[in-house]
Amino acid sequence: MTTSAYLHHQRLWHKLDLLCRLGLGLAPIAAEVCAVLRALVGADAAALFWLDEEGLPEGFHHEDSPPSVRNLFLNEFHLFTGPGETNILALARPEGPRVGRLLSPDAAHYRSNSHNLLMRPNGHHYTLDLRVEVPGPSGRLVTRAVAAVFRGQSTGFGNGFSAAEACTMERACASLQRAFRLQGGPSSESVHSATGHVLFEASTLRPLSADAQALQLLQAAHIRGLGLYGASATALPADLLSLLGLLPGQSRLMTVPQGLLDLRTRPLHSGSQPTAASTTHWLLTLQLQRPRQIDVVRRVVDLPLTPLQREIAVLAGLGHARSDSLALAGVSNAALKKHLSAILEVASASNWDELGRNLRA
DSSP, X not given: OOXXXXXXXXXHXXXXXXXXXXXXXXXXXXXXXXXXXXXXXXXXXXXXXXXXXXXXXXXXXXXXXXXXXXXXXXXXXXXXXXXXXXXHHHHXXXXXXXXXXXXXXXXXXXXXXXXXXXXXXXXXXXXXXXXXXXXXXXXXXXXXXXEEEEEOSOOSSTTSSOHHXXXXXXHHHHHHHHTTSOOOOSOOOEEEEEEEEEEEETTTOOEEEEOHHHXXXXXXXXXXXXXXXXXXGGGSOTTHHHHXXXXXXXXXXXXXXXXXXXXXXXXXXXSSSOOSTTEEEEEEEEEEEEEHHHHHHHHHHHSSOOHHHHHHHHHHHTTOXXXXXXXXXXXXXXXXXXXXXXXXXXXXXXXXXXXXXXXXX
8 A cells, every 4th residue: 555545544544533533433433434334444435324323214315326226225125134145234233243144145135125126226235234323322232323324236256355354344333433422522513404394284284395405414314214216295194293202382303324314393373363273284394413523523624734733623613612722622732733733824824713713614
């Protein structure tokens, strides 16, 4: 490996660790994590599935699935849960090796729906999988994520991936485990981006119409039973509010790939005096919020800094006080002054506060 390739890989490892230490969980950082894993292993694509504290599937991000495959997975999940199916629940079981259970699959795998309806249409022939376990509420290990990287059939390796690449995935596990520990900094700011709306009839709560942005947000949320890729507003399910975990008048913040989805419902009334009887419709507003911490990490990793200097710069970007960074970065005051001088020059900032503002901008 050349020096530049080595430095690039080290930067990728540091980016993975910094992202997972934000304390956001895996959903908001899923796209970045998949891109890093794919680059580190040298795969064609990557996917990430996260599970709740009980070990039940909660969400996923797949880099290159066509819309038809995503719809099938979300709307017909039962096709992939039968005996012999290599589904996420099977890969999440605490049995067998933590890495590479699909490196040498048996003949049943190639006859399964999981392979023929999901993997083959994606162009995937080889899979390198990783089970991520953390201590659960009772102290026992619980699988909280399954990560996978994929390759097509044309490869120089007999089973698609080498032992060295399996070791790379194994190394990533330590960082991914940190995503489920609360280590986030004081900054909780989010960039509010896309906003969409869905209109519901008051008495039946059936969706009547939705704008294009709402459809895109619902598609990207990857909610089971809600595969809407290529669909129109007329295809919205009658129990949409239930699938979103909402009742009229409720709001919730849902972690989704790319960030947080803010869901809010409010009544629309007829007449000048709003009463329960005058409620004619309910309006659901969906707004995607991207945590600024993710952008801070991305910007810091792009700067020509040493690993320690990146750690210091991220602290500024996350809103930590300069005085707190001594203990958090584990450096002396003299060392901090030296490293901060180099960071400020590279980041075109004059002081700690300006550095933080620039990284959060």
